[in-house]
Amino acid sequence: MARLSFPDGFLWGTATSSHQVEGYNVNNDWWQWEQHPGHIHDHSRSGAACDWWNGRAEEDLSLAAQLGQNAHRLSVEWSRLEPACGVYNPAAFERYRRLFQHMRTLGLTPVVTLYHFTLPRWAANIGGWTNPLLVSRFATLAAECARRFGDLVSIWCTVNEPAVLVYNAYAGRVWPPGTGNLLHGLRALRHLLLAHAAAYRAIHEVQPDAQVGIVFNMPLLEPARPHHPLDRQVTFWQDWVFNEAKLRALRAGVFVPPLAFPLQPAPHVQGSCDFVGLNYYGRYLVRFDVTATGDFFGRHVQQPTVSRGHTDWGQIYPEGLTHQLLRLRALGRPLYVTENGVCDNLDVVRPGHIVEHVRAVHRAIQQGADVRGYFHWSLVDNFEWVEGWSARFGLIAVNPFTQERRPKASAEVYAEICRTNRVPA
Numbered sequence: 001m002a003r004l005s006f007p008d009g010f011l012w013g014t015a016t017s018s019h020q021v022e023g024y025n026v027n028n029d030w031w032q033w034e035q036h037p038g039h040i041h042d043h044s045r046s047g048a049a050c051d052w053w054n055g056r057a058e059e060d061l062s063l064a065a066q067l068g069q070n071a072h073r074l075s076v077e078w079s080r081l082e083p084a085c086g087v088y089n090p091a092a093f094e095r096y097r098r099l100f101q102h103m104r105t106l107g108l109t110p111v112v113t114l115y116h117f118t119l120p121r122w123a124a125n126i127g128g129w130t131n132p133l134l135v136s137r138f139a140t141l142a143a144e145c146a147r148r149f150g151d152l153v154s155i156w157c158t159v160n161e162p163a164v165l166v167y168n169a170y171a172g173r174v175w176p177p178g179t180g181n182l183l184h185g186l187r188a189l190r191h192l193l194l195a196h197a198a199a200y201r202a203i204h205e206v207q208p209d210a211q212v213g214i215v216f217n218m219p220l221l222e223p224a225r226p227h228h229p230l231d232r233q234v235t236f237w238q239d240w241v242f243n244e245a246k247l248r249a250l251r252a253g254v255f256v257p258p259l260a261f262p263l264q265p266a267p268h269v270q271g272s273c274d275f276v277g278l279n280y281y282g283r284y285l286v287r288f289d290v291t292a293t294g295d296f297f298g299r300h301v302q303q304p305t306v307s308r309g310h311t312d313w314g315q316i317y318p319e320g321l322t323h324q325l326l327r328l329r330a331l332g333r334p335l336y337v338t339e340n341g342v343c344d345n346l347d348v349v350r351p352g353h354i355v356e357h358v359r360a361v362h363r364a365i366q367q368g369a370d371v372r373g374y375f376h377w378s379l380v381d382n383f384e385w386v387e388g389w390s391a392r393f394g395l396i397a398v399n400p401f402t403q404e405r406r407p408k409a410s411a412e413v414y415a416e417i418c419r420t421n422r423v424p425a
């Protein structure tokens with residue numbers, strides 16, 4: 001069978017985040033949020049999660065290496081590293097060092113995210129990302145991580161999916177702090193991008209050769225009725241707010257309308273990345289709806305769509321991955337697909353989904369996108385935020401009650417791609 005080859009040195013891995021897999025992150029804002037009835041749709045809690053902090057990380061990552069993966073993207077938990085403002089916990093740094101050493105021994109390149117949705121309680125208590133103090137605190141933490149882990153980690157992701165966080169947590173009410181205030185959302189977005197830029201510079205001061213980037217979730221948004229002027233207009237605005245504004249900040253160092261007022265330009269953000277990470281899950285078709293006031297008068301009507309409880313990951317649409325990679329090409333930086341996957345509790349769709357999306361990455365490379373790696377979300381089933389344990393994304397099934405593991409059929413499909421550096425044409 002004809003096969004499509006990837007460049008030598010291409011990173012093949014999976015992605016996870018601290019709160020979703022470590023267990024007992026009791027000192028962060030999400031842990032607190034989960035305790036309130038109604039916040040998590042299936043009434044579950046993160047609890048022991050995948051028990052990574054107690055040592056199962058090493059076992060699961062060994063399995064990842066056996067499955068042919070040569071990299072893993074994971075995050076460090078701010079609330080463990082800095083449990084009180086300005087106070088670091090040496091034991092937590094040591095735990096992560098052991099994990100990164102283990103990954104190196106296995107031949108897994110660590111790609112480390114510094115902020116993946118969870119804040120220490122002290123940071124949440126002072127207003128979270130609406131407070132400008134977090135910009136400097138985050139940069140200081142980033143420098144500390146570079147100092148303590150720089151011999152083991154050279155690829156850093158600063159902030160994961162700033163727009164998703166802002167949409168759900170600050171402009172929206174479904175994630176902590178759940179303020180539901182658009183102005184708070186705009187302020188938080190600005191601080192997240194400034195925090196990214198400050199961390200970018202802080203890491204480079206300590207570790208000049210580090211590769212530092214930011215991770216954007218960029219769904220493809222298209223008008224439901226391609227020629228309808230109102231559908232086109234609302235699609236344009238949704239794309240502006242969700243996708244384009246951040247790219248504009250990186251390219252030009254300014255937030256232009258609709259984010260210009262009441263915000264200031266952000267010159268430090270311009271050019272502040274060595275690579276860009278793309279998280280891609282699907283396509284949304286947007287239809288004008290005068291009642292959709294919170295969403296710029298656009299309602300998502302794509303069918304079929306992958307949804308559960310509160311979250312809608314959109315329509316499976318591999319072409320959208322090619323499209324967004326080619327869009328990011330204009331930034332002139334290397335790219336990683338830092339997340340791509342599907343909520344598929346029965347593992348029926350996932351095997352084909354992986355092959356189709358890896359092919360989509362190959363098409364983007366052929367058309368000039370400098371893509372250096374692909375990270376499937378996720379290695380293991382884990383705590384899926386507001387959906388709790390009811391939304392399964394892993395290549396390896398996890399029973400959160402018994403901690404039993406079972407590789408799914410899709411794990412072998414992905415392993416074949418990783419081992420051969422090729423995908424069937």
Ligand code: IFM
Pocket residue numbers: 017020161279339377384385393
């Ligand atoms: O689980 C999340 C992850 O934390 C961020 N990106 C999307 C995934 C699936 O919803």
